[in-house]
Amino acid sequence: MTEHRPERYPGYDVLTKRHSPSWNDKTREVIDERLKTPREPRFFNVHELETVRAIAARVTPQPAHRPPIPVAELVDHKLHIDRQDGYRAPDMPREREAWQRGIEALDAESQAAHGRAFRELASAEQDALLRRMEQGELHDSSWGGMPSKTFFNQRLLTDIVDAYWSYPTAWSEMGYGGPASPRGYVRMGYDERDPWEPAQARDDGAAAARRINQRIR
Amino acid sequence: MPDDPFNEPRGLDGRAPDVFRPGAWMPMRQFRDDDEVDFVIVGTGAGGGTLACRLAEAGFTVVALDAGPWFRPLEDFASDEAEQTKLYWTDDRISTGGNPVQLGSNNSGKAVGGSTVHFAMVSLRFRPEWFKSRTLLGYGADWPIDWREMWGYYREVEEALSISGPVNYPWGPKRPRYPYRAHELNAAALALAEGCEALGIPWTETPLATLSAPRGRAHPCVYRGFCLTGCSTNAKQSALITWIPRAVAAGAEVRDLAMAGRIEVKQAEGHPHRGAVATGSGDRAVGVHYLREGRWRFQRARHVVVAGYAIETPRLLLNSATARHPHGLANSSGLVGKYFTVQANQAVWGLSDREIRSYKGPPSLALTEHWNYCDAKDFFGGYCYMSQGPLPQLWARVQSTNRGLWGERLMRAMRDYNHQVGLKIVGEFLELASNRVTLADETDQYGLPIPRVEYTWCDNDKALIGHALAFMRRALEAIGATDIWEQEDDTCHMAGTCRMGDDPRTSVVDADCRSWDIRNLFVCDGSVFPTTGGVNPSLTIQALACRTADRVRALAARGEL
Numbered sequence: 028m029t030e031h032r033p034e035r036y037p038g039y040d041v042l043t044k045r046h047s048p049s050w051n052d053k054t055r056e057v058i059d060e061r062l063k064t065p066r067e068p069r070f071f072n073v074h075e076l077e078t079v080r081a082i083a084a085r086v087t088p089q090p091a092h093r094p095p096i097p098v099a100e101l102v103d104h105k106l107h108i109d110r111q112d113g114y115r116a117p118d119m120p121r122e123r124e125a126w127q128r129g130i131e132a133l134d135a136e137s138q139a140a141h142g143r144a145f146r147e148l149a150s151a152e153q154d155a156l157l158r159r160m161e162q163g164e165l166h167d168s169s170w171g172g173m174p175s176k177t178f179f180n181q182r183l184l185t186d187i188v189d190a191y192w193s194y195p196t197a198w199s200e201m202g203y204g205g206p207a208s209p210r211g212y213v214r215m216g217y218d219e220r221d222p223w224e225p226a227q228a229r230d231d232g233a234a235a236a237r238r239i240n241q242r243i244r
Numbered sequence: 245m246p247d248d249p250f251n252e253p254r255g256l257d258g259r260a261p262d263v264f265r266p267g268a269w270m271p272m273r274q275f276r277d278d279d280e281v282d283f284v285i286v287g288t289g290a291g292g293g294t295l296a297c298r299l300a301e302a303g304f305t306v307v308a309l310d311a312g313p314w315f316r317p318l319e320d321f322a323s324d325e326a327e328q329t330k331l332y333w334t335d336d337r338i339s340t341g342g343n344p345v346q347l348g349s350n351n352s353g354k355a356v357g358g359s360t361v362h363f364a365m366v367s368l369r370f371r372p373e374w375f376k377s378r379t380l381l382g383y384g385a386d387w388p389i390d391w392r393e394m395w396g397y398y399r400e401v402e403e404a405l406s407i408s409g410p411v412n413y414p415w416g417p418k419r420p421r422y423p424y425r426a427h428e429l430n431a432a433a434l435a436l437a438e439g440c441e442a443l444g445i446p447w448t449e450t451p452l453a454t455l456s457a458p459r460g461r462a463h464p465c466v467y468r469g470f471c472l473t474g475c476s477t478n479a480k481q482s483a484l485i486t487w488i489p490r491a492v493a494a495g496a497e498v499r500d501l502a503m504a505g506r507i508e509v510k511q512a513e514g515h516p517h518r519g520a521v522a523t524g525s526g527d528r529a530v531g532v533h534y535l536r537e538g539r540w541r542f543q544r545a546r547h548v549v550v551a552g553y554a555i556e557t558p559r560l561l562l563n564s565a566t567a568r569h570p571h572g573l574a575n576s577s578g579l580v581g582k583y584f585t586v587q588a589n590q591a592v593w594g595l596s597d598r599e600i601r602s603y604k605g606p607p608s609l610a611l612t613e614h615w616n617y618c619d620a621k622d623f624f625g626g627y628c629y630m631s632q633g634p635l636p637q638l639w640a641r642v643q644s645t646n647r648g649l650w651g652e653r654l655m656r657a658m659r660d661y662n663h664q665v666g667l668k669i670v671g672e673f674l675e676l677a678s679n680r681v682t683l684a685d686e687t688d689q690y691g692l693p694i695p696r697v698e699y700t701w702c703d704n705d706k707a708l709i710g711h712a713l714a715f716m717r718r719a720l721e722a723i724g725a726t727d728i729w730e731q732e733d734d735t736c737h738m739a740g741t742c743r744m745g746d747d748p749r750t751s752v753v754d755a756d757c758r759s760w761d762i763r764n765l766f767v768c769d770g771s772v773f774p775t776t777g778g779v780n781p782s783l784t785i786q787a788l789a790c791r792t793a794d795r796v797r798a799l800a801a802r803g804e805l
Contacts, residue, residue, distance in 0.1 A: 053327075058324065086651060087655065088655060198636060203661065204604070216429075218431075219599075
C-alpha cells in the first residue's frame with residue numbers, strides 16, 4: 028500500500044505503442060517474455076519468494092489500484108538465469124549465494140528482534156530492519172562475513188530497483204517514452220513532446236492529458 | 245530459425261555477418277590455426293578493431309579474436325535496458341580498494357567491437373600539453389609521442405567515423421571542420437549551454453560518433469536515446485560497423501566467441517631478437533591459445549597484439565607466465581597491471597520546472613572543456629562536463645544506490661523523471677602504481693584466474709572531484725534548478741596497465757606499442773596510456789591504433805619487425 032499520488036501521465040500506457048514504429052521485433056519478443064514472467068519461483072523457494080515480496084513492498088511500494096509489477100518474480104528470474112553484474116567486492120559471494128544468504132540472515136535478525144520471520148512483521152518493523160541493514164548494523168552469524176551494508180546496496184536495492192524499472196508499467200507511470208526503434212524522437216527541446224510521448228497532467232486538471240494519452244499510438 | 249550469437253559463432257565457414265543487411269553475410273577469408281599469420285589480435289574494440297582494419301588494408305594477414313558475440317544491431321538489439329546487458333563483460337571479477345571501481349556495464353564491453361558497442365560516442369582529442377604532462381604541466385608522465393603526430397591521426401579517425409561536430413571547436417589548436425554537422429541540442433544540452441553562458445565559460449555541441457547524415461548504408465541518428473545499450477539503427481559508428489567490416493573486406497578473419505587464454509612464447513635461438521633489452525628476453529611470441537566451440541585451439545602468428553582493454557590485457561599477460569617469465573609476459577619492469585587508472589565521473593543533478601525528457605537523443609549532446617584548458621586550479625589535471633540522459637533503470641539505480649532513496653522517497657523522486665537535469669564529468673585521475681590489476685585465486689568459466697582490481701583515490705583526485713561538484717552545482721543553480729544533489733561516487737573508462745614510455749625500466753611498451761621484452765608482442769588499447777587526460781579515451785585509442793599500424797608498416801619495410 029502506498030501514499031496516494033495523483034497520476035502525472037493519466038491514461039498513458041507504453042504498451043499501446045507495441046505495434047507502432049517505436050517497437051521492433053526484438054523489443055516485442057523481449058517485452059512479451061517479461062510480461063509473462065512466471066509467478067511461481069524457479070530459483071527461490073516459496074518462503075524466500077514471500078520474503079522478497081515483503082522487501083519489495085517496502086523498497087518499491089506500489090499503488091493498489093493497478094496490477095502490481097511482479098518485482099520478486101523478476102528478481103527470481105534474474106537469479107534463475109544467473110545474470111550477473113560482472114564484479115563484486117572480495118567479501119561478497121556471487122549473486123545467487125548472496126541473495127540466499129541475505130534472506131536467511133534477514134530472517135535470523137527478524138527472529139532475534141521480534142520472534143517472527145521478516146515477512147510477518149509490520150511494515151514499520153520491516154523498514155527499521157532494512158535501515159539497520161543499510162547502515163551495516165546487522166551482524167548475525169548467518170551473514171557469514173557478508174557485510175549487510177554491501178548486500179543492501181549492491182544486491183537488495185540494485186536488483187529490486189532494476190526489476191521494478193524493467194517493467195512497462197513503471198515506464199508508463201513515469202511518463203517515459205519507452206522503446207524507440209526505429210521511430211526515435213524529433214522534438215527534443217524544453218517542454219516539447221512528440222505526439223507519441225505522454226502529456227503531463229497540468230495543475231488545472233488531468234482530463235486534457237488523459238485525452239491525449241489515450242490516443243497515443 | 246534465428247541463430248544464437250552467444251553459443252554459435254557467426255564468424256565461421258568463410259563468412260561474416262553483414263551488419264547492414266538483416267540476415268545477410270559477407271565473405272570472410274579463413275585461415276587455419278596452423279597458418280602462421282602475420283598478426284593475431286586479441287580483442288576487436290577501439291584498439292584491436294582499428295588495428296585489424298589498418299593492418300589488413302596494408303596487406304598483412306590478420307586473425308582477430310574476440311571473446312564476445314558478433315551482434316547484428318539491426319536485428320539483435322532491443323529498446324530495453326535489461327535485455328541489453330548482454331553487451332557487457334559480466335564474467336566474474338573482484339573489485340576492491342578504498343574506492344572500488346564499478347565494472348561490467350560501467351566500462352566493460354564483451355562483443356565484436358568491444359566497448360564501442362555500448363559507448364557514449366563522445367569523440368574528443370587530447371589537449372596537446374597532455375602528451376607532455378610531466379614536462380609542461382608538472383604531473384603524471386610524458387607520452388613518448390608528439391601531439392602534432394597525434395593531431396594527424398585524430399583527423400584520420402574523425403574522417404573514418406564521420407564524426408558529427410561543431411563548425412568551430414572552442415579549445416585547443418585549430419582543427420579542420422568536423423566531417424559531418426553537429427547534432428541539434430536536446431533540452432538537457434540546452435540546460436548545460438545556458439549554465440555555461442551564465443557562468444561565462446564556453447560550451448560546444450559534443451563531437452559524436454553517430455551520424456547526422458547518411459553514410460554508406462548507415463542511416464542518421466533517430467535520437468532514440470538508447471545509445472549506451474546499443475544502437476539498433478546503425479547510426480552509432482562503433483567499431484562493429486566501421487573498422488570491422490573494413491577489416492573483413494580487406495582480408496582479415498574475425499573469430500567471435502573466441503576467448504584467449506594464454507600467449508605462447510618461445511625461447512630465442514642464438515642471438516636475441518633485434519631490439520630486445522631485458523635479460524631473459526629476446527623471446528618471441530609464437531601464437532595464442534584460445535577457446536572456441538568448446539575446445540582449446542592454438543593460432544600461430546608472427547606477431548601477437550593484445551587489445552583486451554585495461555583489465556583483460558594485463559590479465560592475459562599475467563596468465564601467460566612461464567618459468568622463464570614468472571611474472572607474466574612483457575613484465576621485466578614489474579608494471580604490467582600497475583597504474584590502473586579510471587576517470588572521475590561524478591555528477592550533479594537537479595530539477596527543472598520545465599520538461600526536459602532527457603531520454604531523447606544521445607546522452608551528451610553538449611559539453612564544456614573549460615576546466616581542461618584553464619589551469620587556474622589548485623590541483624593537477626582537468627575535466628570536462630557534459631549533459632546527461634539516463635534511461636529509467638539507470639536513473640532508478642542512481643536515485644537508490646547512489647542517492648540513498650528507497651520506499652516512498654524513491655517513488656516520489658522517480659515521478660520527476662521528465663524534469664531531471666544533470667551534469668557529469670569525465671575527469672583526470674592521477675596514475676598510482678598502487679592502483680592495479682592482479683590475478684585472484686578464483687577461476688572463471690574458462691578455468692582462467694580472474695582479475696582483481698584495486699583502486700583508491702588520492703588527494704589530487706579528491707580535489708578535482710570537489711572542484712567539479714562545486715562548479716556544476718553553480719551551473720545548475722544558475723539556470724534555476726532546484727532540489728540539487730551530488731552524485732559523489734562514480735567513475736568511467738580505464739587505462740594505464742601496460743604504460744607506454746621511452747625507458748623499459750619504467751614502461752611496458754615503447755612509442756610503437758611494442759613491448760620492450762618481447763619485440764613481436766604489442767599492446768593496442770587504453771592500457772598503454774601513461775595519463776588519461778580529462779576526456780573520453782576512444783578517439784585517442786583509435787588514433788594510436790592508426791599510428792601503430794603506420795609504424796608496423798614502416799618497420800616491416802625496413803626489415804625491423
